[in-house]
Amino acid sequence: MQSDPLHMNVEAEGANMRLDQFVASKLNDFSRAQIKRFINEGQVTVDGEIKKAGYTLKTGESIRVVPLIDKPLDLSPKDVAMDIVYEDDALLVINKPSGLVVHPSKTYTLPTLLHGILDRLKDPDAFVKKERAGIVHRIDKDTSGLLVVAKTPEVLKTLQTSLKAHEIKRTYIALCDGVIPHNKGTINAPIGRHEKKRKQMTVRSGGKESITHFTVKERFEDHTLVQLNLETGRTHQIRVHLAYINYPVVGDPTYGLKRYKDEGFNQYLHAAELSFTHPVSGEPMTFESPLPPIFEEKLNALRKMKS
Secondary structure, three states: OOOOOEEEEOHHHOOOOOHHHHHHHHHHOOOOOHHHHHHHOOOEEEEEEEEEOOEOOOOOEEEEEOOEEOOOOOOOOOOOEEEEEEEEEOOEEEEEOOOOOOOOOEEEEEEEEHHHHHHOOOOHOOOOOHHOEEEEEOOOOOEEEEEEEEOOOOHHHHHHHHHHHOOOEEEEEEEEEOOOOOEEEEOOEEEEEEEOOOOOEEEOOOEEOOEEEEEEEEEEOOOOEEEEEOOOOOOOHHHHHHHHHOEEEEEOOOOOOOOOOOOOOOOOOOEOOOEEEEEOOOOOOEEEOOHHHHHHHHEEEEEEEHH
16 A cells, blocks of 8 residues: 655765665654665656665655555454364363464465454454464464464463473474484574575574574475474474475475475474473463374385385
């Protein structure tokens, strides 16, 4: 959605400035990131021509900016089919299928798991961030398996504190490309946002501490089935770490090998077990989710090839 164009002229003091710096100095209502986005998407012109952010301005040039205003997220409750493993007045445990996005964003507007959660909450507006209402931790769109959802802000705060203290235990199962020679291992490599591919994460100096423990469950001719436990919970952590040691998740569309066709499951990564202390009763709780049928079919096909 576009707002009315803004116009400005380059006077003597603006000469030799970068385009993005000049526009940022004039438009205090927008962040530098927003202004860079306007420039990258062609919403900023200099004398009628689209220029790059680093273009050096000259005296007398005329700049036209058409700000892009993001539409508010649609956070209306929707009837989304959910596999609810457990539910009480405090929380939900959901078994998410591969392909279902956990929460909406500016670029994804189809119904998400969050819309279904909002439909089940007594008071969705009680959450300060309704767009994250009840979400304690999320799993990627193409990952299947268990996640816990709080039904009140108080429970959300308690569970998030437990998550930060590593008191919520999550166990994943992944099918990897290649045969891992070690029976057990720990990947301790910092993860941060990719410097050029901003939607991706990568192992890099200056990233946040990221630790993943793995145990080999089964080996095949060209693949390995592993169990993974997270000591930290970074974005895409398992996928990035496995790709980093050159055993990426089979079918991973971002970090995996590109030779796989769509087999209907996208990536073979499943949140199989979830353990935590109930935030109200104090009762220890453990939930398990079997591998989706298509994951099992893949393993059976690999076993036949091995025999």
